[in-house]
Amino acid sequence: MKGRKPKNCSSLPTVTGRNKCSLQSNGGGQAASSQYSKSCCTILYLRSNPKDRFMNKMMLLLFCTLAAASLMAQPAIIAHRGSSFTAPENTVASAQLAWQQQADAVEVDIYLSADNRVMVMHDGNTKRTTGQSFKISETTSEVLRTLDAGSWKNEQYKGEKIPFLEEMIATVPKGRKMVIEIKCGPEVFPALEKIVKKCGKKKQLVFIAFNWETIVKAREIFPKNSCYWLSSSAPAVQEKIGEAAKFKLDGLNLNNKIVDEATVTKAKAAGLEMLSWTVDDPQEVKRLVGLGVTGITTNRPDLIQQSFSIP
Numbered sequence: 001m002k003g004r005k006p007k008n009c010s011s012l013p014t015v016t017g018r019n020k021c022s023l024q025s026n027g028g029g030q031a032a033s034s035q036y037s038k039s040c041c042t043i044l045y046l047r048s049n050p051k052d053r054f055m056n057k058m059m060l061l062l063f064c065t066l067a068a069a070s071l072m073a074q075p076a077i078i079a080h081r082g083s084s085f086t087a088p089e090n091t092v093a094s095a096q097l098a099w100q101q102q103a104d105a106v107e108v109d110i111y112l113s114a115d116n117r118v119m120v121m122h123d124g125n126t127k128r129t130t131g132q133s134f135k136i137s138e139t140t141s142e143v144l145r146t147l148d149a150g151s152w153k154n155e156q157y158k159g160e161k162i163p164f165l166e167e168m169i170a171t172v173p174k175g176r177k178m179v180i181e182i183k184c185g186p187e188v189f190p191a192l193e194k195i196v197k198k199c200g201k202k203k204q205l206v207f208i209a210f211n212w213e214t215i216v217k218a219r220e221i222f223p224k225n226s227c228y229w230l231s232s233s234a235p236a237v238q239e240k241i242g243e244a245a246k247f248k249l250d251g252l253n254l255n256n257k258i259v260d261e262a263t264v265t266k267a268k269a270a271g272l273e274m275l276s277w278t279v280d281d282p283q284e285v286k287r288l289v290g291l292g293v294t295g296i297t298t299n300r301p302d303l304i305q306q307s308f309s310i311p
Helices: 028-048 048-069 092-100 165-170 184-198 213-221 234-246 261-269 280-291 303-307
Strands: 076-080 103-111 119-120 177-182 205-209 226-231 251-255 272-277 296-299
Touching: 048 296, 076 092, 076 184, 076 272, 076 303, 092 103, 092 165, 103 165, 119 165, 165 177, 165 184, 177 213, 184 213, 184 261, 205 213, 213 226, 226 234, 226 303, 234 251, 251 261, 261 272, 280 296, 280 303, 296 303
Parallel strands: 076 103, 076 296, 103 177, 177 205, 205 226, 226 251, 251 272, 272 296
Antiparallel strands: 103 119
């Protein structure tokens, strides 16, 4: 099978002012390069005395080094269930904190309730994060909304509700994105389609799923939205790269432990982007970015952002 032409940029956003390989749409890289070039020319002109040729070379090297540093590829930072290291996962509070920490995207998980509302929660049962046991698919949203989804993390978050997907999408600022992981089955699609159509932020939504049939169906229903297949199985990934390209998925979103140079190279040759999860170690992030990963999912968006700051 012929591979698709690789995309130049990720479909995930980048915060304005930071030059990243992923989704660089504001022309910041070219502007920075032009600015440095003009600076170099100015300095060389001012130091045009032949006796200063050595200094000219040194200044040119300095500015070229600075320019290269400013243009260093950085990944899109995706806040895993929001800024979940600090705030209760999959809550409005967690999403809002992630935006404050300049995350490029927030990842959330969804299930369908008994009354066909799309609820944001990682587990199919509410026990772990609310202290009360309800199976989401068998419980109405009215009951689910009475549960406290914040106190388990910290008392300051007492009263945080299990969000409706609409609430989470409403928090997304201009230029950022929400990555929606479909945890349940195809039964969610009718309700999900309605939400996507009415939310006014359709272009800011990305879909991911572990289930192969689910992500392929998402691609079919949302042809203009980016869709990535999740996996933590190296053998399965090797088998599915060709199919992922065939079904026009945008890329793979893999457990960082199975991301290596050969896999990234093979995926990119097929025209697929590579994202990775869930990474809180700055050194591991740099390893992944060095291999060509363009999006990093992390519980600590603030820490990962800081690791890419240029002194």
